[in-house]
């Protein structure tokens with residue numbers, strides 16, 4: 001439905017986008033006892049670390065190969081070798097995930113080749129899986145880094161399995177899902193008697209638990225053995241379009257069919273999900289979900305008064321943009337501005353006239369007169385300048401608590417999000433005054449004048 | 455990059471920096487690219503350091519030339535406050551793509567500068583070099599020069615790509631950029647015998663404003679703060695100050711020293727943290743100004759103000775002294791701040807059970823030793839696991855550190871206080887010290903600790 005345009009300006013202003021390597025690193029953080037490493041200069045890791053710490057409010061395992069000017073030019077094999085050995089010595093991880101950066105990609109480091117040599121030299125590393133993913137900063141965005149890392153993980157670890165385990169299913173979780181979302185999805189799937197392997201599983205590692213001991217690596221998340229056994233599942237549920245290539249990969253390696261759920265936000269989207277689970281499991285839909293569905297329908301009815309005709313401006317990565325814009329459109333809103341970070345097949349389906357691959361300056365320039373802004377915390381300056389209600393969604397959310405538990409899936413999650421957004425509309429409703437219906441004046445601020453101005 | 459290499463070397467040979475003078479010729483040659491340990495490093499890059507040092511200049515556009523990583527992952531994440539323009543909080547980056555990597559990013563950079571000037575009309579644009587664009591050979595020095603000529607506005611190259619070294623080196627390279635391209639390029643509207651520069655103060659959480667009213671009261675004018683809450687014009691005309699204070703770190707020693715050399719602006723090294731340090735700093739400012747010709751009555755007025763403020767601060771802290779006496783603090787901070795905070799905390803009877811000196815100079819370490827005694831627990835490189843153990847075993851009551859390590863304390867169910875850049879509270883001057891003590895008290899005595907540490911009832915039953 002939407003025309004997708006990539007803006008041609010030389011300077012990005014107030015970036016919406018974040019880089020691939022940290023997207024990849026976050027995916028690795030969804031593995032249990034993992035140490036993600038950025039192959040680059042130390043600053044990239046420091047920035048990624050700070051960003052995730054502020055969002056999740058959790059200790060973040062993330063290392064660097066600490067390249068400098070000289071080692072960059074000579075090639076990074078020694079640094080990678082040392083980094084691996086140091087990490088093994090200090091943290092004893094079950095798996096190491098390495099993401100390249102702009103620096104080492106520009107130089108052209110052949111990390112796959114390096115790893116072969118390193119393995120030859122260090123047979124003691126034989127049992128330690130090391131997954132490398134190419135994630136140049138100057139290409140694509142965070143969501144792509146996440147997707148590429150997951151694809152590499154399954155490529156490398158999933159084992160072919162002629163025999164399937166009847167109730168085992170794979171769940172490939174996109175980067176738009178919070179740890180709270182993963183918990184919710186797991187609960188739903190388990191309620192159908194299915195046993196899910198979630199990859200990556202941030203709900204184990206970044207859900208804010210207080211462990212009894214200190215761990216330098218991730219604590220919780222998908223276990224390496226669980227990833228290996230994904231080939232034994234009867235089906236892969238693809239949550240988010242960007243997880244598709246990983247699903248295809250599992251299919252190639254182990255003949256597991258897949259089904260894509262491009263969003264789990266909204267009534268029909270969840271109906272499809274629940275119906276599918278019922279079919280796969282051969283179990284009727286539990287009463288719990290019939291009730292939740294009914295509550296959602298009721299919330300939609302109660303809420304639609306306040307959503308109808310509202311103009312919304314959204315800045316988000318493609319799959320999150322798709323989910324939230326679809327829900328709002330289904331509630332009667334107009335998606336007046338849609339800005340995203342990277343190209344994706346989902347973009348042209350977004351229920352808006354135009355989708356821009358751009359930045360928050362583009363969003364701000366177009367968002368005047370909108371009733372609601374939705375983007376990550378970096379939208380706060382724009383919201384202040386435009387004096388428009390602002391809902392924080394996406395990553396990073398560094399100026400609010402509970403980002404990791406924010407729910408945006410399921411009947412229950414949809415219901416609560418409708419309430420949250422509806423309350424923003426209610427709290428900012430324009431009350432009629434004596435001048436509301438006065439004839440249009442220059443700079444009039446009454447409701448009538450505003451409506452006419454749009 | 456030949457120019458840059460020389461610059462790095464030059465900064466490294468900084469005579470004012472005893473850290474380097476202590477090194478042998480060969481060691482010094484190796485420069486700041488002290489080989490970090492791959493897989494066990496944690497600090498920010500030189501670009502990060504340069505940005506920290508200059509971003510507090512509020513009315514200019516800070517344009518980061520590089521791929522999205524450098525600015526996209528980090529913008530608007532620092533706590534420097536402004537009393538005026540907000541432009542410094544706008545994230546500008548060339549966000550270079552694959553084509554730029556292949557064909558060079560200079561064209562895009564030039565256009566980006568033009569776009570910014572057209573749209574935002576700042577008094578200057580600061581252009582930051584980063585790793586990828588340095589590696590492909592984009593010459594930002596030459597480009598900025600050309601752009602300045604073409605657009606008739608100062609376009610300032612900040613040549614501190616991440617991979618040349620640490621944050622600290624970045625601070626210094628940022629200082630060099632100011633010395634080479636900004637300081638001394640404009641004239642102040644007027645000058646007074648009471649004009650000072652404050653160097654190396656970033657106005658985090660508004661800390662400068664805890665100090666400025668006192669200087670105002672004394673009639674001392676901050677001609678330029680480099681760079682907290684600064685305007686471009688102030689920095690550009692800062693060479694007319696009579697004296698300077700360099701805030702307790704070697705990070706910008708090069709600015710202080712070279713301004714002394716070039717413009718005869720004497721400086722001292724001081725700190726606004728802690729009551730006695732604050733008073734010392736005021737005293738030294740007054741002394742330097744009087745030496746340079748300010749009315750000698752300034753000395754007495756300063757003493758009076760110090761007496762009044764100290765009395766007021768001690769009175770405000772009195773209720774906390776008893777509650778905090780003997781409390782044990784683990785202090786993990788970027789070295790330069792260590793001794794200054796150590797002194798401050800000891801003033802209220804807090805015990806420092808350990809401090810990190812990873813980034814401290816020899817002199818810093820000496821001062822810590824002076825303050826904490828010979829057996830001071832100075833950790834060169836404390837691993838998170840060790841910090842955790844120390845807290846978990848209750849060998850410390852609270853940890854003060856930067857945001858990244860807060861969870862080590864919280865997961866050990868021990869209090870923690872942010873004393874780094876992203877902090878929300880201002881701890882400078884007399885009021886700041888009172889605030890710091892109040893925050894420590896709040897953290898230590900918050901009732902959550904008791905509940906959080908208690909096991910669930912069923913687990914308690916198991917244990918007993």
Ligand code: SF4
Pocket residue numbers: 040041042043044045047102103499500501502520523524583584585586615616617
């Ligand atoms: S290390 Fe280099 S690429 Fe990474 S953030 Fe710093 S300047 Fe940018």
